[in-house]
Amino acid sequence: MPDLNILVIEDHPRWQGILQSKIQEALKQAGRPADIQIVENFEDGLKAIERTQPPWHLVVVDIGLPADKVRRRVTEEKLGMHLVERARVLCVPCIVVSSDTNFDHQDVADCFVKYGACDFLSKIRWDSDRLIARVRSILQVNALLPRQSTPVATEKPGFNAMKTVVDVDMEAYGRVVKQLDEGAGAESVAALNDMIQEFVTRGLDYIGLSREAVKKTTGDGAILVFDKASQAHWFAEGFHSVTWEHNQSRTERVTRRWFRVGAASGEITIKPNVDAQPDISGTTIVTATRLQKAAHVGELVIDVATYDTLPKALRDKYGNEETVEGKEHEHTFQARRYDVIPEARANSQA
Secondary structure: OOOEEEEEEOOOHHHHHHHHHHHHHHHHHOOOOEEEEEEOOHHHHHHHHHOOOOOOOEEEEEOOOHHHOOOOHHHHHHHHHHHHHHHHHOOOOEEEEEOOOOOOHHHHHHHHHOOOOOEEEEOOOOOHHHHHHHHHHHHHHOOOOOOEOOHHHHOOOOEEEEEEEEEEEEOOHHHHHHHHHHHOOHHHHHHHHHHHHHHHHHHHHHOOEOHHHEEEEEOOEEEEEEOOHHHHHHHHHHHHHHHHHHHHOOOOHHHOOOEEEEEEEEEEEEEOOOOOOOEEEOHHHHHHHHHHHHOOOOEEEEEHHHHHOOOHHHHOOOOOOEEEEOHHHOOEEEEEEEEOOOOHHHHHOO
16 A cells, blocks of 8 residues: 655644654554655645645645745735645645634634635644544545544443443424424424434544444434543534534524533443444433533533543633533532534524
8 A cells, every 4th residue: 555645834843843743653553654745834835735646645734834924914824724725626635733822713613614624723732632633534534544443332242331421412403393394394304313413423533433432313413432531522623613614604594503512421331232232321421411401502511520531731621610400400510611612602693
């Protein structure tokens, strides 16, 4: 199998080394060699992207390149993102990195929606594990690396295990279903359910996992199980980014889809059923559902056990610990919120 060809456009020597080493680590885990080429400025980056033979399999771009620094920030963004846009035109997946402290959430959304980036990583809150996961998942989606399977599916059933459970739920699902059923009929409701599951699949693609992580589907969402809390965090980021991209492309409010996500970590019971797909049960699942119901759209709400096992770079994204009430106030949970898409709540009410 020939080497993968990966282009890194980065002017800072230290970051060149970081990006190159983490990309190599991602590919080493899959046993796949790569030729990683590094260029240092906008002009050379543009020339390199335009090269079609041998083809590029992935481009990583720092949008704050030397040729942009004397220009206004808005122009700098357009020049940097021009490289991303050219990569999209040439059907090459692209990851954006930036140290710009003024880069807000709308700028990040533009990376995805307007310019077609596969992901955005901030150097200010750098997360090497996320870069490794995203490199692997992007190449897996393009069938250049084998997909990972979640170990739950291969474990022997009928035992207890420590897992992180995620509950995904669509806001106002019942109202939307009623409108669809009365307007276009049952087929439109089925199409909505398929769309929701496609969002879940794309969220899993974001971290390079298959739908084996999905243990239960409901009309308005899904229950997923992960081995690591960080996988749950990254899934929620990917899932909310996918739905935000969908909503940004919709001009009519009725066609937008908003979601809440909750996660809890602890022991669950795994048992077989006639379909060979394990059933799961336990209070951890109940906790994840309660936290999901306490979330606002565009948020991830997690319990203390999940928060405590996250790496510091991810913990820094969460707010202060707070008390969340359970069903009919019979129980309370200590939790933290991560506002993945800060604009979601205002936009869902617009």
